[in-house]
Amino acid sequence: MPRAIPRLEYLFNPSTIAVIGASREPVKWGSIVLSNIIKGGYEGKVYPINPKAEKIQGLKSYPNIGKVPLEIDLSIIAIPAISARIPEVFEDCSEKNVKMAIILSSGFGETGEEGRRAEEELVSAARKASIRFVGPNSMGIFSALSNLHALMPTIRPQKGSISFVSQSGNLGVQMLSRGEQLGVGFSMFVSSGNEADLHCEDYIDYFRRDQNTKVILLYMEGLRDGKRFIEITRKTTKQKPIIALKAGETRAGAKAALSHTGALAGSSRIYNSVFKQFGVIKAENTEEMLDFALAFNQPLPKGRKVAILTRGGGWGVVTADACNKSGIEVPKPPEELLEELDKLLPSYWSRNNPIDTVAVRDPTVSIDILNIISKWKDIDGLIILGGFGEFYSDFLKRIGFDDFYIEMHREILERDVKKLIEIANNSGKPIFAVAFKLLDRSKMIRLLNENNIPVYYSPERAIKAFAKLIEREEYLKARAKGF
Amino acid sequence: MPRAIPRLEYLFNPSTIAVIGASREPVKWGSIVLSNIIKGGYEGKVYPINPKAEKIQGLKSYPNIGKVPLEIDLSIIAIPAISARIPEVFEDCSEKNVKMAIILSSGFGETGEEGRRAEEELVSAARKASIRFVGPNSMGIFSALSNLHALMPTIRPQKGSISFVSQSGNLGVQMLSRGEQLGVGFSMFVSSGNEADLHCEDYIDYFRRDQNTKVILLYMEGLRDGKRFIEITRKTTKQKPIIALKAGETRAGAKAALSHTGALAGSSRIYNSVFKQFGVIKAENTEEMLDFALAFNQPLPKGRKVAILTRGGGWGVVTADACNKSGIEVPKPPEELLEELDKLLPSYWSRNNPIDTVAVRDPTVSIDILNIISKWKDIDGLIILGGFGEFYSDFLKRIGFDDFYIEMHREILERDVKKLIEIANNSGKPIFAVAFKLLDRSKMIRLLNENNIPVYYSPERAIKAFAKLIEREEYLKARAKGF
Numbered sequence: 001m002p003r004a005i006p007r008l009e010y011l012f013n014p015s016t017i018a019v020i021g022a023s024r025e026p027v028k029w030g031s032i033v034l035s036n037i038i039k040g041g042y043e044g045k046v047y048p049i050n051p052k053a054e055k056i057q058g059l060k061s062y063p064n065i066g067k068v069p070l071e072i073d074l075s076i077i078a079i080p081a082i083s084a085r086i087p088e089v090f091e092d093c094s095e096k097n098v099k100m101a102i103i104l105s106s107g108f109g110e111t112g113e114e115g116r117r118a119e120e121e122l123v124s125a126a127r128k129a130s131i132r133f134v135g136p137n138s139m140g141i142f143s144a145l146s147n148l149h150a151l152m153p154t155i156r157p158q159k160g161s162i163s164f165v166s167q168s169g170n171l172g173v174q175m176l177s178r179g180e181q182l183g184v185g186f187s188m189f190v191s192s193g194n195e196a197d198l199h200c201e202d203y204i205d206y207f208r209r210d211q212n213t214k215v216i217l218l219y220m221e222g223l224r225d226g227k228r229f230i231e232i233t234r235k236t237t238k239q240k241p242i243i244a245l246k247a248g249e250t251r252a253g254a255k256a257a258l259s260h261t262g263a264l265a266g267s268s269r270i271y272n273s274v275f276k277q278f279g280v281i282k283a284e285n286t287e288e289m290l291d292f293a294l295a296f297n298q299p300l301p302k303g304r305k306v307a308i309l310t311r312g313g314g315w316g317v318v319t320a321d322a323c324n325k326s327g328i329e330v331p332k333p334p335e336e337l338l339e340e341l342d343k344l345l346p347s348y349w350s351r352n353n354p355i356d357t358v359a360v361r362d363p364t365v366s367i368d369i370l371n372i373i374s375k376w377k378d379i380d381g382l383i384i385l386g387g388f389g390e391f392y393s394d395f396l397k398r399i400g401f402d403d404f405y406i407e408m409h410r411e412i413l414e415r416d417v418k419k420l421i422e423i424a425n426n427s428g429k430p431i432f433a434v435a436f437k438l439l440d441r442s443k444m445i446r447l448l449n450e451n452n453i454p455v456y457y458s459p460e461r462a463i464k465a466f467a468k469l470i471e472r473e474e475y476l477k478a479r480a481k482g483f
Numbered sequence: 484m485p486r487a488i489p490r491l492e493y494l495f496n497p498s499t500i501a502v503i504g505a506s507r508e509p510v511k512w513g514s515i516v517l518s519n520i521i522k523g524g525y526e527g528k529v530y531p532i533n534p535k536a537e538k539i540q541g542l543k544s545y546p547n548i549g550k551v552p553l554e555i556d557l558s559i560i561a562i563p564a565i566s567a568r569i570p571e572v573f574e575d576c577s578e579k580n581v582k583m584a585i586i587l588s589s590g591f592g593e594t595g596e597e598g599r600r601a602e603e604e605l606v607s608a609a610r611k612a613s614i615r616f617v618g619p620n621s622m623g624i625f626s627a628l629s630n631l632h633a634l635m636p637t638i639r640p641q642k643g644s645i646s647f648v649s650q651s652g653n654l655g656v657q658m659l660s661r662g663e664q665l666g667v668g669f670s671m672f673v674s675s676g677n678e679a680d681l682h683c684e685d686y687i688d689y690f691r692r693d694q695n696t697k698v699i700l701l702y703m704e705g706l707r708d709g710k711r712f713i714e715i716t717r718k719t720t721k722q723k724p725i726i727a728l729k730a731g732e733t734r735a736g737a738k739a740a741l742s743h744t745g746a747l748a749g750s751s752r753i754y755n756s757v758f759k760q761f762g763v764i765k766a767e768n769t770e771e772m773l774d775f776a777l778a779f780n781q782p783l784p785k786g787r788k789v790a791i792l793t794r795g796g797g798w799g800v801v802t803a804d805a806c807n808k809s810g811i812e813v814p815k816p817p818e819e820l821l822e823e824l825d826k827l828l829p830s831y832w833s834r835n836n837p838i839d840t841v842a843v844r845d846p847t848v849s850i851d852i853l854n855i856i857s858k859w860k861d862i863d864g865l866i867i868l869g870g871f872g873e874f875y876s877d878f879l880k881r882i883g884f885d886d887f888y889i890e891m892h893r894e895i896l897e898r899d900v901k902k903l904i905e906i907a908n909n910s911g912k913p914i915f916a917v918a919f920k921l922l923d924r925s926k927m928i929r930l931l932n933e934n935n936i937p938v939y940y941s942p943e944r945a946i947k948a949f950a951k952l953i954e955r956e957e958y959l960k961a962r963a964k965g966f
Contacts, residue, residue, distance in 0.1 A: 026883045035882065110796075111831030154881035168797020174919045181921045221800060247800040251807060285943040286801055313593075314651020317704060317730040318769055324734060348594030398637035399518065400509045436657045438664045439922050460768040 006132040006198060008206040010099040012143040012188050014073035015044045017150070018065050018098070020089055021078035022048030022056050029104055029152055030078035031056070033140060040149030040156065045070065065092045072096045076150055081107035081118065081136065087125035094129035101126070102150060103135035109194045110137055119196045126197055138193035139169030142176065144186060145212060151191075153177075160185015161214035162293045163207040165192050165200045167221045168247075175219075175289060181439060183449035184290050187212040199224050201232040208236040215296040217289060218244040218280075230274060237279035238479060241472050243292045245283040246271045279475040281468050288464065295465035297452040298430035300473040301380035305329045306466070307373055308354035310385040315434075315459060316354030319385060322463035328470070330354065333376060340372045354385075367416045374423045381430040381466060385459055388417055388433055388444045410443075417444045421451045430469055434459045489615040489681060491689040493582040495626040495671050497556035498527045500633070501548050501581070503572055504561035505531030505539050512587055512635055513561035514539070516623060523632030523639065528553060548575045555579045559633055564590035564601065564619065570608035577612035584609070585633060586618035592677045593620055602679045609680055621676035622652030625659065627669060628695060634674075636660075643668015644697035645776045646690040648675050648683045650704045651730075658702075658772060664922060666932035667773050670695040682707055684715040691719040698779040700772060701727040701763075713757060720762035721962065724955050726775045728766040729754045762958040764951050771947065778948035780935035781913035783956040784863035788812045789949070790856055791837035793868040798917075798942060799837030802868060805946035811953070813837065816859060823855045837868075850899045857906045864913040864949060868942055871900055871916055871927045893926075900927045904934045913952055917942045 017037065021030035030050075034057055037046055048056040051063045062068050065075065075098045079085060086105065093101065108119040119136065126133050134141065140151035144159040152169070157176040162185065166172025169191035176189055187210065190203050200220055207213045216236065223229050236242055248254040249268040275282050283289045306328055310316035323330050330353050333341070338351050350356045357369060366387060373382065393413075396406050424431040433448050433455045440457075448455050456462035500520065504513035513533075517540055520529055531539040534546045545551050548558065558581045562568060569588065576584065591602040602619065609616050617624065623634035627642040635652070640659040645668065649655025652674035659672055670693065673686050683703055690696045699719065706712050719725055731737040732751040758765050766772045789811055793799035806813050813836050816824070821834050833839045840852060849870060856865065876896075879889050907914040916931050916938045923940075931938050939945035 032882050107831060115831065154878050166797070168795065168800070170795025171797030171801070174795075174798075177919070178921060219797065221797070245801075247797065247804055249804050249807075285805070285941065287941050287943070312651065312653025312657075314649070314654030314702065314704070314730065315657075317651070318654070318728075321730055321732050322768070324732075348590060348598065395637050399515050436660070438661060458768065458770050460770070 006202055006206075007099055008202065010073040011102075011132075011134065011141065011190075012148070012206070012210075013146045014100070014148070016068075016070050016072045016074070017042070017044060017046045018049050018062075018068060018072045018075045018093075018096075019046065019078065020049040020065065020075055022050050022053075022061065024050075024053055024056055028078075032154070033076060033078055033104065033150060033152060034059075036149040036151050036154060041147040042149070043147060044073075047072070065089075065096050065098070068096060072098045073100065074098070074150075075101040075131075076104065076140070077101055078104045081105040081115075087121055090122075090125040090129040090131055093131055098129070098131055101131050101133040102138055102140060103133055103193070104138055104140060104152060105135075106137040106193075108136045109196065119194065123196050133197045134190060135193035136196060137169075139173055139191035141191070142186065142189040144188065155180065157189065158183065158185040160187065161212060161297070162186045162217055163188040163203075163210065163213040163215070164217040164219075165190050165203040165207075166219040167192055167195070167200065168219055169193065171219055171286070175217075175286070178290060182290065182294075183441070183446065183455070184294055195224055199228070201225070201229040204236055204242065205232045208232075208239055213240065215293045216240055216242045217293050218242060219289065220244060220246055221248045226274075230278060233274075233278045233280060237475070241281055241296050242279075243281045243283055243289060243296075243468075244275065245286065245289050246275075279472070279479065281471060287461070291456065291461050291465045292468045294454040294456075295430075295432070295469055296472075297454055298424075298432070298469065299428050300469050300476070301430050301466075302473070303380040304470055305331050305379045306381045306383055307333070307376060307379045308383045308385065309369065309373065310354045310356050311358075311387055312385070313350075313356055315385045315436075316356050319383060319434075319459040319463060320354055322460045326463055326467035328463065328467060331378065334378070337372060337376055341369065344368055344372075367419050370416070370420055370423060374427060379429070381432070381469075382427075383432050383434065383459070383462060383466065384420070385434045386436050388413070388435060388448065388455075393442075394437075413444055414447070417447050421447070421453065424451070424453055430466065432456065432462045432466060434462050489685055489689075490582055491685065493556040494585075494615075494617065494624065494673075495631070495689070496629045497583070497631070499551075499553050499555045499557070500525070500527060500529045501532050501545075501551060501555045501558045501576075501579070502529065502561065503532045503548065503558055505533050505536075505544065507533075507536055507539055511561075515637070516559060516561055516587065516633060516635060517542075519632040519634050519637060524630040525632070526630060527556075530555070548572075548579050548581070551579060555581045556583065557581070557633075558584040558614075559587065559623070560584055561587045564588040564598075569619075570604055573605075573608040573612040573614055576614055581612075581614055584614050584616040585621055585623060586616055586676070587621055587623060587635060588618070589620040589676075591619045592679065602677065606679050616680045617673060618676035619679060620652075622656055622674035624674070625669065625672040627671065638663065640672065641666065641668040643670060644695060644780070645669045645700050646671040646686075646693065646696040646698070647700040647702075648673050648686040648690075649702040650675055650678070650683065651702055652676065654702055654769070658700075658769070661773060665773065665777075666924070666929065666938065667777055678707055682711070684708070684712040687719055687725065688715045691715075691722055696723065698776045699723055699725045700776050701725060702772070703727060703729055704731045709757075713761060716757075716761045716763060720958070724764055724779050725762075726764045726766055726772060726779075726951075727758065728769065728772050729758075762955070762962065764954060770944070774939065774944050774948045775951045777937040777939075778913075778915070778952055779955075780937055781907075781915070781952065782911055783952050783959070784913050784949075785956070786863040787953055788814050788862045789864045789866055790816070790859060790862045791866045791868065792852065792856065793837045793839050794841075794870055795868070796833075796839055798868045798919075799839050802866060802917075802942040802946060803837055805943045809946055809950035811946065811950060814861065817861070820855060820859055824852065827851055827855075850902050853899070853903060853906060857910060862912070864915070864952075865910075866915050866917065866942070866945060866949065867903070868917045869919050871896070871918060871931065871938075876925075877920075896927055897930070900930050904930070904936060907934070907936055913949065915939065915945045915949060917945050 023031040506514040531544040
C-alpha cells in the first residue's frame, strides 16, 4: 500500500516542538539542541520533556509529552538508543498528535545486527503512531523560514536559497559552517542519518515544492529505494538543479560507508548513469558541492562563450586553459569593441580575450571597461578576475597612502562593484567573480555575495562551476525537446 | 660559446644594491621597491639613484650609479622602458662592477615587434657590460636568507623551504600571499618576467644548489631553451622535487600566454612527456601548486598504504574514496591493533580503516589512539581528519562552557598535538592533517605548520598531495635502478 506524502511542513516549519531528553546538564545533546533552538530565535512554542526537572533553560519542563497543554507538531528525541524507550515514546507522542520526529540517538542500524533489529522496531512503532521521522543517528535539521536550529552543533548557518540533505551529519554540518565562512546561504538542511523512515528523496521532493529553494544539494552514500529516488529526481530536475556528491564510490569508500550508516553504496557506474540520464549534477569532491551550488545563483548561459576580464596576464592564461578544458569558448572580441577598449588601455594591450587591463591603476577605468564589455552581445557570460577585494587597498595602505586616499579608493571601488551588480542584473547573463585573497570578507565581497554574484577564490574552480550552468542549460533544452 | 654559470648569489644574496629610478613620489614603482627593501629588513647597503633628489626615504641619493662609493652587486632598474635609457644604464653599471640586474620595466617583448627589438638591444648591452639580468617585465625577487624584499607588491612572504620561479609576476606574488595566509613559507622567489637573459632553468639550477631549498616550484608558460631546461631539470630532480604548473596548455591559454610574456607555449603533449620522463611533478591547477609543495615537508612514504583517523563517518568515506582514486591503499588494521582500540572505543565502532573514533569526546582518548596507531608497522603514512582546530573549542564556548574549561581543553589538545609532532618526527613516515574550518590560524594549526606537518582544508586535496609523495618515491627508486 503506497503511503501518503509525508507532511514535511511539520518538520521544517512546526508550530510546536517537544524536546524529549532535554536536560539541565549543558553537555548533554538534549540540552545543546534545546539551547540551539532557543538561541537561534525559533518563534514557535518549545517544550522540554524530562521526568526529573521542573524548569530547563528558563522554560517549564514536562515529565512526559502527555502533560504538554498543546498538540505537538515535531518531537526531537535525544535519549540514548540503549534505553530502548523510543518505541514507547512514540506511543506517547501519538496521543499528542505528533506528526514528525527527529531521532538524534545513534546506536541503531549503523552498529550491526542488534542495532538493525532495534531500528526495525522503531519503524513499526512510528507507523503504529502515524509518525514520520528523520534518522536515527541524525544531527538534526535547520530551517531558515522558521529560524529553526534543531541541530546538535552550535552553528548558525547563513540564510539563502540552497536546501541540503546530507547522509553524513558531520560532513553536512561542516558544509554549513563553510557556507558561513564563504557567504553561502541555506534555506533548509537535514542530516538524514540512517534514513530508516524518511529517505533523502522525501526531502528532495519537499525542497522541490519549496519556493525559497533555488538549488538542491545532496551528500549521499547509498539509497534504500532506488526506483523512488529516480522518480522524484526526474520530477525535480525539471524544475530545480540537484547537485550530488556520491560517496562510497570506490571499494575502500563503500566499505567505510557500510560501517558508517549501514548504507549499501552500489556501483558508481550505475549512479553515474542515473545522474546523467536524470540531469543530476555530479560533484566530484566536497569543495565542488558548494562551488557548484553557489553558481546557480546566476542565470543560465545561452551558450558556451565567455569574456574573461583580468588584471594579471598569468591568471588570464590559467583561466583560458580552464575554459578550454571544460569546453567553454573564449572568443576574440569584435573589432569595434577592441577599438573602444583601445581608447582606455595602453597601446600594447593584448587586444584579445582574456581582456587584460595590464594592471591599469586608474580606478575609473574599470567601470568604463565593464560598460564596454556589457555591450558585447555575442558572449554568454563574464568572468572577472580580481580587483574587488582588499588586495589593492592593503597595497595602498602599505605603500603609505593616507586613510583619506584609501577611503576614496574604496568609494570608487564600491561604485564599480555596484555598477557591476547593475550590469549583471540587466544582462540576464551569468557573471562570476574571482578574488585572490583567500576568504576575503571585505565589504565589496560581501556586496557581491548579497547580490548573488558568486565569488570564487580560484579561477579554475570558478570555471568548473560555470561549466555546470552550461550542463544544466543543455539538459533543460534536451528535456524540453521531449526526451 | 657556452656562457659561464650565472652567479646568482649576487642576485639572491647581494651585499650592495642600487635602485635606479628610485623616487620620492610614493606611487612610483622605484619608490615602492625601495621602501619594500628597507622595511623588509635587508641588511646590506642600498643606494637610491635619481638625478634630481638628494635624499630618498632617509637615504642619500646619487645622481647616477657612477657616484656610488662602493661596488654594486645588484642593480634594480625601475625606469620606464620607453625612456630607452636602459642600455646606457648598463654601461654605467658595468663601471661599478655590477653583476646582476633586475629589470622591472615593462613594454618589451610582450608588446610586439618594436618591443622585441628593444629587448634584443637590452640583451646585447647586458652582454657587453657582463651583467646578467632578471626580466624585463619582472615584479622582482624575494630572498629569505638576506631578508631581501625587492618586490613591487608590498607582501612579506613567510620564510620557509620552497623556492619558486614564476613566469607571471601577478600570479607568483598572489601565491606568496596565499602562502602567508596558509602558513606556507618560501626561501626564494623570482618573477622571471620575459626571460630575455636569465631563464627559469637558471633559477632552478641555483635552487638545486641552495641548502635552504627543499622544494622547487615553477609556474611556466613557455621555454626559450628546451634542451637546457631538460638538462638542468634532470640533474635537479635527482636531488629535489620540482613541482610545475604549465599554463597555456590549451589553444585559448597559449594565445593568452603569447600576448602576456611573448612565450611560445608549445604542445602540452610534449611537456607532459618531458615532465614524466624527468620526474617533474605536474600541478593541474593553481591550488595544487601550494598543496603539493607543502606535502614535501614530510618524508617520502615507502609504499602506498595509509591509515585514516577520522571523527566523522562521512569524511572517512570521502577520504577513502580519494585514496582509491589515487591508487593509495587503505588496509584493514591487524587484529591485535583492533583489540587495543576496542578498549578505548564504543563497542559499535567500525573496527576498520578509516579508524572512526565515532566522535568520542573524552579528549584523553586521541593521544592513546595515536599511540596505538603509531605501532602499526605495515602502513606508510597517516592522514588525520579534524580535531586540531578551533571547531571544537568554538563549540564548547557556544554551549556555555566557561573559559577555565575551554582553556583546559586547549591544554589537552596542545599536549595531543605535541605528541602527534613527536610521533611524526620519530616515525619517519609522512603525516598529514586536515582541518575543517577554512584558513584556521589557531595556535594548534600554527604549531603543526611550524613543525612541518602539512595542514589541508579538504581531505581530497590532502590525498592528491600525498599521492605526489608516492610518485616522487617511485621516481627516485626507478632512477636509482639506473634509468
